[in-house]
Amino acid sequence: MNFFDDEPLRANQADEAGRARWQLLHPVIPDETFDDMSGDEPSSALPRPAWWVSALSFSREHVVVVVVALVVGVVFAVMTYQRTRPEALPAAPPVSMSSVSSPSPTPTPVPTVKVHVLGAVAHPGVVTLPDGARVEDAIAAAGGLTSDADPALLNLAAVVADGSQIVIGTVGNPAGEVNGAGSSGTGSGSSSAGTGVKVNINTASETELETLPGIGPVTAGKIIAYRTDHGKFSTIDELQEVSGIGPKTMAQLEPYVTV
Numbered sequence: 001m002n003f004f005d006d007e008p009l010r011a012n013q014a015d016e017a018g019r020a021r022w023q024l025l026h027p028v029i030p031d032e033t034f035d036d037m038s039g040d041e042p043s044s045a046l047p048r049p050a051w052w053v054s055a056l057s058f059s060r061e062h063v064v065v066v067v068v069a070l071v072v073g074v075v076f077a078v079m080t081y082q083r084t085r086p087e088a089l090p091a092a093p094p095v096s097m098s099s100v101s102s103p104s105p106t107p108t109p110v111p112t113v114k115v116h117v118l119g120a121v122a123h124p125g126v127v128t129l130p131d132g133a134r135v136e137d138a139i140a141a142a143g144g145l146t147s148d149a150d151p152a153l154l155n156l157a158a159v160v161a162d163g164s165q166i167v168i169g170t171v172g173n174p175a176g177e178v179n180g181a182g183s184s185g186t187g188s189g190s191s192s193a194g195t196g197v198k199v200n201i202n203t204a205s206e207t208e209l210e211t212l213p214g215i216g217p218v219t220a221g222k223i224i225a226y227r228t229d230h231g232k233f234s235t236i237d238e239l240q241e242v243s244g245i246g247p248k249t250m251a252q253l254e255p256y257v258t259v
Contacts, residue, residue: 115160117142118248119168119176120149134159135178138166150174153218167214167249175244177216198258201239202232212256214249233259 111131115138118124122143129137136156139145150169154176160166169176199208201223209220219242226242227233236257239245245253 113160113162113164115141115162116165117168118165118252120146120151120170121168122146129160131162132159135166139168146170148172151176153216154178165213165252167252169244173244173246175214175216175219175249177214177219179213179215198256200259201236201257202227202259213252214245215253219244235259 112128113131113133114126114128115133116126117138121139122145124142127138127141129141134156135154135158138160139151139156145151145168148170150171153169153174154166155178158178160178165179167175167177167179199212201209206217206220206224209215209223210217215223222242222244223239230241233239236254236259237250239253239257240247240250
């Protein structure tokens with residue numbers, strides 16, 4: 001039937017044209033087609049999606065599983081590294097050489113002597129000197145000589161002994177002496193002072209007089225000469241009339257002499 005003629009359509013033609021248009025817009029699918037689609041085996045006419053399209057079709061559950069697996073793998077790797085990492089051993093403390101070295105010997109103290117220096121020195125008194133010191137060392141320890149000192153009668157190089165006495169003379173009274181056991185000055189050892197026995201200045205010999213503190217051979221000879229010229233001493237204070245015996249020497253002699 002030709003519906004495109006210029007003549008107007010009749011009623012039956014219009015109905016047929018409407019049905020044809022309906023069929024074009026709403027085609028009818030045959031029942032065989034539905035039977036083929038509902039069977040066990042899929043119809044070969046329907047196209048299948050590509051394999052990579054199915055592989056990319058992850059669901060939310062798949063993503064969660066992958067993330068959890070990655071986290072577990074990272075934690076396991078970190079724990080394995082911590083266990084296998086070598087631990088740093090603490091450094092050994094340095095060994096001090098002083099702790100292993102042999103102990104140094106204790107130094108032996110230097111022996112000393114005590115000497116009584118009096119007369120024309122700056123600071124008369126007892127001084128402490130190393131063993132083997134000499135008369136000049138004792139004078140220096142007592143502050144040195146005064147301006148009116150005259151040590152001409154002293155042997156400044158003599159070695160002083162412990163407990164000895166050094167008398168420094170002056171220009172007016174140059175009777176310097178070194179008294180004490182073992183001394184090698186002009187004076188001799190004071191045995192009277194050590195024993196406590198007083199020396200009688202009227203009967204003592206020159207040797208006995210030399211045992212007195214501050215009395216050497218020169219002064220002992222002067223005492224005997226004075227006794228010869230003036231007779232016996234009436235008091236011990238008369239010793240100050242002898243040249244070379246002044247108040248300081250007399251103060252030393254007084255405990256050890258008698259008449």
